[in-house]
Amino acid sequence: MKGSQAIIKSLTDEGVDVVFGYPGGVLLPLYDVIYDSDLRHILVRHEQCAAHAADGYARASGEVGVCIGTSGPGATNLVTGIANAYMDSSPIVALAGQVATPLIGNDAFQEVDTIGITMPITKHSYQVMAPSEIPEMIKSSFYIARSGRPGPVVVDLPKDVQEGELEYSAKIKIELPGYKPTKKGHPRQVERAAKTIMNAKKPVILAGGGVIIADASKELEKLSKLVGAPVTTTLMGKGSFPEDNPLALGMLGMHGRKVSNLVVDECDCLIAIGCRFSDRTTGDVTKFAPQAKIIHIDVDPAEIGKNVDIDIPIVGDAKIILSHLLKTIKQTKTSLISDWTDYVKSFRAGCMPRLSFKDVPLKPQQVIKEISEAITDDTIVTTDVGQNQMWMAHYFTRKNPRTFISSGGLGTMGFGFPAAMGAKVALPEQDVVAVCGDGGFLMVSQDLATVKEYDIPVIVCVMDNRYLGMVAQWQRLFYDERISHTHLGAVPDFVKLAKSFEINAYKVERPGEMKETLIDALKSGEPALIDVIIDPEELLPMVPPGCGLTEIVGEYKVERESPDEIPYRPSAQEKGGD
Numbered sequence: 001m002k003g004s005q006a007i008i009k010s011l012t013d014e015g016v017d018v019v020f021g022y023p024g025g026v027l028l029p030l031y032d033v034i035y036d037s038d039l040r041h042i043l044v045r046h047e048q049c050a051a052h053a054a055d056g057y058a059r060a061s062g063e064v065g066v067c068i069g070t071s072g073p074g075a076t077n078l079v080t081g082i083a084n085a086y087m088d089s090s091p092i093v094a095l096a097g098q099v100a101t102p103l104i105g106n107d108a109f110q111e112v113d114t115i116g117i118t119m120p121i122t123k124h125s126y127q128v129m130a131p132s133e134i135p136e137m138i139k140s141s142f143y144i145a146r147s148g149r150p151g152p153v154v155v156d157l158p159k160d161v162q163e164g165e166l167e168y169s170a171k172i173k174i175e176l177p178g179y180k181p182t183k184k185g186h187p188r189q190v191e192r193a194a195k196t197i198m199n200a201k202k203p204v205i206l207a208g209g210g211v212i213i214a215d216a217s218k219e220l221e222k223l224s225k226l227v228g229a230p231v232t233t234t235l236m237g238k239g240s241f242p243e244d245n246p247l248a249l250g251m252l253g254m255h256g257r258k259v260s261n262l263v264v265d266e267c268d269c270l271i272a273i274g275c276r277f278s279d280r281t282t283g284d285v286t287k288f289a290p291q292a293k294i295i296h297i298d299v300d301p302a303e304i305g306k307n308v309d310i311d312i313p314i315v316g317d318a319k320i321i322l323s324h325l326l327k328t329i330k331q332t333k334t335s336l337i338s339d340w341t342d343y344v345k346s347f348r349a350g351c352m353p354r355l356s357f358k359d360v361p362l363k364p365q366q367v368i369k370e371i372s373e374a375i376t377d378d379t380i381v382t383t384d385v386g387q388n389q390m391w392m393a394h395y396f397t398r399k400n401p402r403t404f405i406s407s408g409g410l411g412t413m414g415f416g417f418p419a420a421m422g423a424k425v426a427l428p429e430q431d432v433v434a435v436c437g438d439g440g441f442l443m444v445s446q447d448l449a450t451v452k453e454y455d456i457p458v459i460v461c462v463m464d465n466r467y468l469g470m471v472a473q474w475q476r477l478f479y480d481e482r483i484s485h486t487h488l489g490a491v492p493d494f495v496k497l498a499k500s501f502e503i504n505a506y507k508v509e510r511p512g513e514m515k516e517t518l519i520d521a522l523k524s525g526e527p528a529l530i531d532v533i534i535d536p537e538e539l540l541p542m543v544p545p546g547c548g549l550t551e552i553v554g555e556y557k558v559e560r561e562s563p564d565e566i567p568y569r570p571s572a573q574e575k576g577g578d
């Protein structure tokens, strides 16, 4: 068969039934095969949206998402989405067209060095130089993208390789010397961790996105219950632990919940699972969890000790390691439920943020409260980047994994809407709502055409403050309120913009309107945009860059109980355990 046919066959053999793409000259052979294949191709209106949609598809479903872009500008337009997937460990395969092999290196029309550009932001990249390499390279790409710590893989496809002939054999053996992700944690390390947890008086769990990727939420809940440890999460870990559990503290870090930041400051044992201790999570690392022994469970050995010194590293799959840890702790038969748990629960109850406001323009807290009332626990919510994202991370609560999708590591404005599109394509039975800022949404608004043409009923809520809100917030707090180039002005009218794409659109301005409008929009079964006019002056409390987690500025005063007031918790040994 032809190389282009082998590409499609390899994709369908991997179980791919949908791709997000945008064609071009060097992709003509591939698109000619797509024309009458069973593969569903969604023509986005910008390649960046193809990559984000593939990423949203992957995060919602746990399956590899696929995007396609042509050589040169098509490939460079994919780059932001690839980097975004890389930073957040999301499994996507990006197929990029390339000029014909004899032209590579000639600065041919629409030639860029896609492999060179994407090498630092991919888990792996392949340039296919002969048609016969296609089946193995595509199979390997999917294996690499989804195994170990997931991530993006680029496959660079020269035009003549797509046109050439090969013998396709269904029996493909992949050989990846040196790539053997560790799954089981080292038993001695697991034992050491179990002992440390048993001896801790004030344990806390920090759950990252790795818990969701490893499908380890049940094990996480069991561990929290067994040892009485409260759970805080990173942005990526939101949804890994039900936030209605009295031991759920919410997000940690720069824009985290006060209770999380103070409890991590006080804990004597931090069990970090599937997280990478980003600066947004830790604040000043020299002040991070100063009293704690830190246990770090992660599938990627490169993360151990990268940002924070670790006392007990355990490399492997979070689900497998947590099961092992649970078994080891249970064998000691010591009750670990402690006064610390009660203390944290009451501290948490005293720190719950206020969400009800009657103000006009609307307070984002009120909007988020109404969004929460309009949706179910299964609704997938994506966010964009900026204040809208941090408000959602801070005030909005989630119970289930894979229901909160946000751009964590790269912080990519323009992610929320196309990611929602991808999530909806992956899971059409689930409601999908994107919460975006006005600046970020405008970066990708052309893809309203895509959701219209393909009837992808996502609801976009534009938090319309006419500012690049998060940057303006920093200008207000740290640059003497000198609002330099962050005011967006009066255009566009988002309702008119949506209507020009024949998308249903609503404006929300008063308390009570958001809930009703969102319920109606979801019921309609059609894509919709809700333009939510919010207070442009609203600030979220935060830890200034370079400060420790307790140095919160903004709305809250830091009122810390003295550590002496924390009830004493006898160690396992003192209780007669081992």
Ligand SMILES: Cc1ncc(C[n+]2csc(CCOP(=O)(O)OP(=O)(O)O)c2C)c(N)n1
Residues within 6 Å of the ligand: 384, 385, 386, 387, 388, 389, 411, 412, 413, 414, 436, 437, 438, 439, 440, 441, 463, 465, 467, 468, 469, 470, 471
């Ligand atoms: C592509 C990109 N460009 C610039 C930034 C820097 N940045 C971070 S937040 C932000 C403001 C976002 O404004 P908006 O989308 O209106 O959301 P808001 O903060 O008002 O909720 C900017 C410019 C970014 N994160 N991504």
